[in-house]
Amino acid sequence: MLWRKTWWESRIMFWLCLATLSGLVVLLMFNISSNTGWVERLQRDAGGWNEETRQALPALATFQGRVWVLWFKLALGALLPFVAMCWATLAPGCASPWTGVKLDKDRLFMLSLPVSRREILLTQAGMSCGQLWLVAVGSSLLLPVISHWKGQWYSIRDALIFASLSFLGVLVFYFTTLLMMVIFDNGIKSLLLSMLIFAIPFHPSRVVESYPRWHITRLIAGEDYFLHGQIPWLALIVSLLVSASLLYIAVRVFERRDF
C-alpha cells in the first residue's frame, strides 16, 4: 500500500508536469518552420560557434536536428533538471516540504507504522524517479506523433532514447536535492542549495557541448547519440553511481534523524 499512497500524493504534480511539458512540445513543434531561414542564420554566425557546433552544422540543419536543438537541448535539457530538483522538495512523506509543520503529523503517523525508514525513503525515490521518467518520455513521445501529423518523420526510438538519457542525466539533480531535504528538512533551502551546486552556465556560443566524456551533461542533451548514434556509457555509469551513493547517504541520514 506504500506505493499506492506515494502515487496518490504525487499524482496531481505528475499530471501537471506531464501536461505542461507536453504543452511545451506542442508549442515548439507548431513553431518549427520548415523553411531554410534557420540554416542560413546558423551558417552566417558560424564564426561565433565552438568547434563542435560548427562541425555539427549539417546535422543541425535537418528537421531532426531542429527538433533536437529546440526540445532536447534547450527545452527539456534546461527544464528537466529543474523539474527534478523541485520534485524532490515537493515529495511529501519523507521530509517536511514548503508547507512545513502541517505535514509533520502525517510523518509521525507514517513513522509509527511498521515500516522501516529505509523503505519509506526508497519507495518515495522509486516512485519519483518513475514519474520523472514518464514525464520525460511521455512528453517527448509527442514529437514523432506531431511530426507525422506535419508530414515529417521523427523516430520513436530516438525520442525514447533521448528522453531516457535526459532522465538518467537529471537523476543526480533529484538525489542531491533529496539529500538536502533529508538533512535540512526545508524545501526552499534545499532547492537553493541544489541550484547553487549545479549552477549551469549557459553558453550562447555552444549548441553542441564539449564537456568531458563522463560528464552528465552529455546525457541530458544526448549529443553523442545525436551526432554519432552512440550512447554515452561512461556518463551513464557515473550518473548511476553518484545517484546511488547520494541515495545511500540520504537513507542513512534519514535513519539517524529524530522526529
Place this chain on the structure above:
Amino acid sequence: MAEPVIETRDLKKTYKDVAAVNGIDLSVERGSIHGFLGRNGSGKTTTIKMLLGLTHPTSGEARVFGLTPNDRDEGVEARRRIGFVGEEKGTYDFISVGRMIRFTSSFFPRWDREMEERLLAKFDLPLKQSVRTLSKGMRAKLALLLALPRRADLLILDEPTEGLDPEITEDVLQILVGLAASGETTIFFSSHRLNEVEQIADQVAIIDRGRIAVLGALDDLKDSYRRVTAVFDWEVPSQLSSLAGGMPVKSDGRVLSVLTNGGTDEIVNRAYSFNAVSVDVAPVTLKEIFIECKRTDAE
C-alpha cells in the same frame, strides 16, 4: 515473571544541553493499564517517541517486547504489535476516511474487521469524506479507529479521549477495559483527564522535568498518599514550614497543609508537638497527587 512489555533503564534524551528526558526507569507489565502522566514539556511525549523509534535516545535503554525500537528490523517488528494514537491526531489530509482505513489496515495482518465496522457505526464516520474536512472530534475518533482494530499487544495512547464527547469517551474507555480484560493487550496511556486515569488504570507513573516523580500501583498510591491539615492557634511554626523529604508544604496563616507519601504519622506527631489545635488526615485524589507532586530533590 513474564517479561515486561515496556522496559526502560536510565533512559535519557538531550537536545542541545537541555535534558528533555533525564533518566527514566519504567516497567510496564503485560495486561496492565498503565497511566503515564506529565505536564506539557515534562518529557512525556519524548519518552513515548523513544518507545516508538521516532527518536533516538541519547543514552540508556528502551525496550518494547524485548525489542529495540530504534533498530531497523526490530523496530518494524515492534510497531507491528503496537497501536499508537498520538497527541496530534495526525493522518493524511488529502485522502478519504475509507482510504485511510484501508491504507492503515494493510500494514496489520491481524486487523479486526469486525471491530472496524463496529467502531465505524459507533463513531459515525463518513467513509467518503476527506480527512482534511473532519472536525477535531472526528479526527480523534478516526485516530482511535486506526489504532484499536490492530489487535495490538500494546496500545500507546496519548490523550486518546481528547475532543470526544462524554458518551463516546465512556465507550472508548469501555473498549480499552475490555481489551485489557482479555489479558492479551497492555495499555500505556496518557491523559490530562485524571479522573479517567483514576477510573481504569492500575499502574501510574508521573513524569516531571524529565524524571519519574511518582510510580506505583494506583491503589497503593491512593492508600499511602494523604493530606494532613493542621490548624494552629497562632502562625504556623516556622520549623514546620519545611519538612523532611522536601514535601510540598502550604502554609497559610494558621493553617498548614502537607501532602505526604507514607509520612502521615510523623507529620501528625510533629504538628501536635507544636500544639496544633486540630490535625486532619484525608485521602487524596490522583489529581491532587499530580498537581502537588514535584520530583524530590533528595538525589
Place this chain on the structure above:
Amino acid sequence: MLIKPNPSSGTPIYVQLMEQIKHAIETGALQPGEQLPGIRKLAEDLVINPNTAAKVYRELEHEGVIELRQGAGAFVAERKGAVARADILRARPLVRSLLARLLQLGLGEDEIRRLFEAELTSTREESRTNSTRR
C-alpha cells in the same frame, strides 16, 4: 444493577463496589446462591480496571460474602446468620440527627463529607492492620 463507582472519591473503587454488593445482599437484591457477573463483564459494564474487579471478588471471598467456584464463577454465599436489615433502618435517624447537629455547628457539606471520608479511611486502615496482624 451496580452503580458506577466514583473514581475520585476518597474511598477506593474496590471498596465502593464491595459495599454495593454487600448492600445488595443485605436488602435481598442479591439472593444467596445467585451468580454474580464475571470479572470481565463486571469490568466492562462499570468501566473499571479488570484487576480492580478481580480484587472486589477476592476481598469479598476473603470476607466470606461470596464464593468463587473454579471455572463456574462468583456466587453469593449462603447466609450464615441474618444481617439485620433493621440496622439500616436504625442507622438513618442517627445519621439525620448527627447531620443536623453538624450543620448547626456551622460545617459545610464538603467539610462533613471530608470528615466522614477521613474517619472511614482510618477505620478501614485500622481494621486492615488488625486483620493482617491476625
